[in-house]
Amino acid sequence: MIAKRTSRLAALVALPAALALTVGASSQAAAEGTGAFQINLAQLNDSGSKGTAMLSLQGNRLTVKIESEGLVPGQPHAQHLHGSTDGHDFHCPDASADTNGDGVINNTEATVDYGNINISLTTKGPTDMMSGLAVDRMPVADAQGKLSYQRTLTVSQAVVDHIKDLHIVQHGIDRNNNQKYDFDGAGKSELDPKLPQEATAPTNCGEVKGAAVGSIPVGGVETGTGPSEEQGVPFAVLGAGGAAFVALTGVLTVMRRRKTLLAAGRPGSNGSAA
Numbered sequence: 001m002i003a004k005r006t007s008r009l010a011a012l013v014a015l016p017a018a019l020a021l022t023v024g025a026s027s028q029a030a031a032e033g034t035g036a037f038q039i040n041l042a043q044l045n046d047s048g049s050k051g052t053a054m055l056s057l058q059g060n061r062l063t064v065k066i067e068s069e070g071l072v073p074g075q076p077h078a079q080h081l082h083g084s085t086d087g088h089d090f091h092c093p094d095a096s097a098d099t100n101g102d103g104v105i106n107n108t109e110a111t112v113d114y115g116n117i118n119i120s121l122t123t124k125g126p127t128d129m130m131s132g133l134a135v136d137r138m139p140v141a142d143a144q145g146k147l148s149y150q151r152t153l154t155v156s157q158a159v160v161d162h163i164k165d166l167h168i169v170q171h172g173i174d175r176n177n178n179q180k181y182d183f184d185g186a187g188k189s190e191l192d193p194k195l196p197q198e199a200t201a202p203t204n205c206g207e208v209k210g211a212a213v214g215s216i217p218v219g220g221v222e223t224g225t226g227p228s229e230e231q232g233v234p235f236a237v238l239g240a241g242g243a244a245f246v247a248l249t250g251v252l253t254v255m256r257r258r259k260t261l262l263a264a265g266r267p268g269s270n271g272s273a274a
Ligand SMILES: [Cu+2]
Pocket: 078, 079, 080, 081, 082, 117, 169, 170, 171
């Protein structure tokens, strides 16, 4: 316990230096003002889905293009830019993210790795995290399970500065291959028991190529990703018949604790800015 406290303290002490490094790197990126970043979307949950995405910046205008396939035909796929604009280095999860061992990496498990929603990639209207599961404004895969998406958004300077810290996640899987979201495939969503797990579990994830220099590894500080996580809404849930948003503050508190524990056992994640 003492050792853990000490390592946390060390991480906090190291923070100002790490932040300074991050700011130094990002002000250079911001000064450029433009840039295009390719993302390869790789399957999660053995979904078989994959794709490519491009993030293009012109000042504070961000154009997001996504071409993906292997999705659930005719179904809406929630999609987001996940991660942190506070210099935390989140990643796409691997199979080890399935910490409850039920065979599905659900969104709560994956959020430990890929961070909270930063921008909801809706087709129209708001793009904030509260639109995370606004399925009526999410793109729908065609009959072949393909999806094309393009939208230009005005984003904050923090997003411009930390674009390389964000990644794209698309959600929606079909575990029982019956071409729809249903409860038989993987049970209830941990986010909202009224929704099938198939509708909310991530189907693919892709990081911006070239990690940002100076990013703080996940768990490097105890407080997580700052304002967005403090609000405690990793995934806004659209319930049946209306916008019933669920704030999962309790879940996040547990996750934060788990993140710290994970970090304690993870080599190289002691808060250094490597
Ligand atoms: Cu997401």
